[in-house]
Amino acid sequence: MQYNNRTIFCNENEEARLPPKVTLREALKYYQNFPKNAKPRHQIPFMESDFHTFYQYPHIAWLGHSSLFISYQYARILVDPLLTMYASPISFINRAFEQTKCYKANEFPYLLAVIITHSHYDHLDKKSVLALNKQTKYFICPLKVGYYLQQWGIESHRIVELDWWDGIGFALNSSQIKVNNHVANPERYSQDSAMFLRRSRQEIIKQDDTMIESKKQITQSIAPKDNLNNQERQIIQNSGYMESYLQDSFLHVIATPSQHNSRRLDKLGFNASLWASFVLEFAPNTQDYRKLFLSADGGYYTHFERIGEIFDGFDLACLESGQYNQAWKHSHSFPHEILQEAQNLQAQAVLPIHWARFIAGTHAWNGVAKFLFHELTKIHIPCVIPKIGEFYQIGSFDFMQNQEKWWIME
Template sequence: MSIFKKIMISFLLITAVFAGAVFLFLQHPTFGKAPVGKRLERIKKSPHYKKDMFDNINYTPQLAEDASMPKVMFRFLFGKNKFAKPAQKFNLNKTNLRNLDPNEDIYVWMGHSSYFIQIEGKKILVDPVFSGNASPVSFTTKAFEGSDLYSTDDIPDLDYLIITHDHWDHLDYKTVKKLNPKVKTVITGLGTGEHLEYWKYDPKKIIELDWGESFNLGNGFKVYAETARHFSGRTMKRNQAIWASFVFETPQRKIYLGGDSGFDDHFEKIGKKHGGFDLAILELGQYNKDWRYIHMMPEEFLVAAKNLKADHIIPVHNSKFELALHGWKEPLEKISILNEKENLRLITPKIGEKVNWNDDGKVYEKWWESYE
C-alpha cells in the first residue's frame, strides 16, 4: 500500500471518529429536542413560520450588511477587550427569596437575563441560568466570579417560570431540570415546550404561546406573548421555536418582559396595544454594531423604553457572561450617561439586591464603578 493511500485512510478514519464523537455529543439531553407531532402541526400553522422555520416580522440578518463572518471571528479571536471581564471577584449579597413578605412587590436581578419577581402574591422566575456557564460545555462562557449568587436551592416554589427563548444564556438544562418540582406553571414561546417535555416537565403545566396570543391565568392575571426581533436554537438548526417578549398583567399592573431583541417598531406597537407599562425589563448588553439587528445598542434602549411608555425600566443581559466585545460595565456606564438627558426612571440594582420599583425616591448607586 502506498504512503498516499495510508495517509488518506488515516485521514478518513480520524474524520469518521470525529464525526461520530460530535454526533454522540449532540445526543446529550442538554441540547433539547426539535418539535414533533401535534406541537409541530401547530407550529406549521403559525403565520410566523415560513420555509420550515420561524422568522422575524421585518428583515433581520444576524450579521449587519456591513459585517462579515470572517471579520467578526477575527475580532473575537484577536480583538479581545481587556475589560471584557471584571478584574476582581464581585462582593455581593443575595436577598433571601424564601423568606419574603408575601405582600410586598419586589424584583431581584440574578445577573444577565435571570431575575425573580414577586407581584401581588405571585412568584415569577425568568430565564434562570444558575449552572455557572452559558454553553453546552462547562469550560466556556463561564459566569464572572461572584456573579452566580443563586442556586436552585435558593428559589421558593414558583407560580410561574417564564422562558423567553431557548438560547443557552436563557434556557439552562441543569437549572430548569432541578427547578421542575418547584414550578407550578411554565410560560414560554411556541416550540420551546418540546425541550421541557424532553426534560420531564409535565405537558399539562406548560403554556406555549405564539406572538399575539394570550392566556388567562385566572383571578385577574393574564399573560401575552408579543414580538421580539431575535432568533433561537440550541444546535446548528435554528429557529425551530419562537423567541418572544411577554406582557404579564396583574389586576393592578402591567410588566413588560423583553427577552432578547434588536430595536424595531414592535416596541411602539406593543406600547400602544397595552397602553404603557408600570415596569419594563429590557436587554442591554452583548451588543455590537455587527449584530445590531438582533441586540439593541445603548442608544436604542431608551427609545424602546419611551416607545413602550414604561414608567420604570430595568436593564438586564449584562454583568455575568462575556458574549460580546465590549467592556463588561460599558452597558451600564453608557446608559447612565445617556439617561442624564432623558431622565427616565432607570433602575440599576446590584445582582442580588431587593428592589421595590415603585419607590421613586430610591437612589441606586453606580455599583459597577467599584470594580475594574
C-alpha cells in the same frame, strides 16, 4: 417562511429574517480577542435576599445576565434562570465571570412559573430547568420551546406555549392560584383596537376590585353600543383578552413580539422555535395595577412602539443592555436604540438586563449600564440598577434616590 426546505419562525422586519452572516474573524474577536475591560476586575456585589418573603406589591430582583425573580403575593416567578457557571452546551465555553454570584435551586421557594423567553443556551438551560422542576408549577414559553422541555421530562400539562399576543391569566382564591382562560387578542395589532382596549382597561381600574359579571356589563361600562364601530364591537365579542377581565385575575403573563432568532445544537436547526418579549400585568382590575415589560434578547424595531401604545406605558421596562455588535445588528440592541425603546414603551423606569455575568460583546462589561444611567436621566427616565439579588418594588421611586452606583467600578 421557508428556509433550507423547512418552515421556520421569522421576525417582522424583513432584513432580520435570515441568520446573520458572521465571519470567523468576528467570532474569534467576540470569544477570544475581546478587550480587557470586557471582564470585571473585582467582585460584583450582590445582596443575600430572602426569596421566600411575602410581598403585597410586585417586587423584582435581577439575578445577573437576563435572570429575574418576581415576587407578588403568593406568586413567585423566575425568568430565564441560569443556575450554572456556563451558558453553552459545553461547560468550558462561554463561562460566567468568576466574580459573580451563581444561585442554586434550593435558594428559591415553590414557583408559580418559570418563564423562558427563547431557546438560546443563556436563557434555556437544561440543568437549571431540571433543578427547578419539582418546585415549579408551570413553564411558560414561546411556541415550540416546549419541545425541549418535554424532551427533558417536563409533563406537557405543565407547559404553556404562547404565540405573540397570546397570554395566560392567574386567579387567586384563598392563597390558591388557579389558571384562568388564555388571554389572547390578535386584534391588538390595530392602533384602533389599542386605543379601545386602553380605554376599557381604564374603566375597569376605576371599578376597584368590583367583579364584572358579563360581557354586556363591560360593554355598557365602556361606551354605549351606538358609539362603537364594527371593529370595537367585534373585539368585545371575540377578544379573549377582554374575557380575562371577567375573571378574578390578579396576574397576566402575555407574550409580545421581539426581533431575535433561535437555535441550539440539535437537528431542529435555525428558528425552529419562537422567541418573545413578555408583559406582566399585576392586579389588572384594581387601583394597584402595575405593568412590567421584559424585552428578553432582541434588536430595535417598530414593535416597541406598538407594545407601548397598546399597554399605555409600563411602570418598569427590563431592557437588554449588552452584546450589541455590527455583525448581528438586528439581533441585539445598540445603546442609543435602548434609549429609543424606553421612550417607545413609555417606560416610567428602566432596569438593564443581559449583562454582568458573561462576556457580552466587544465592549466593556459595564459600558451600557453607565451609558444608560447617564443618558436616560437626560430624557427624564430613571435607570434602576440594583445589586444582584436586591429587590426593587415595581412602580416605586424611593429606590432611585438612594441606589448605590456599584456598577461604576472597572
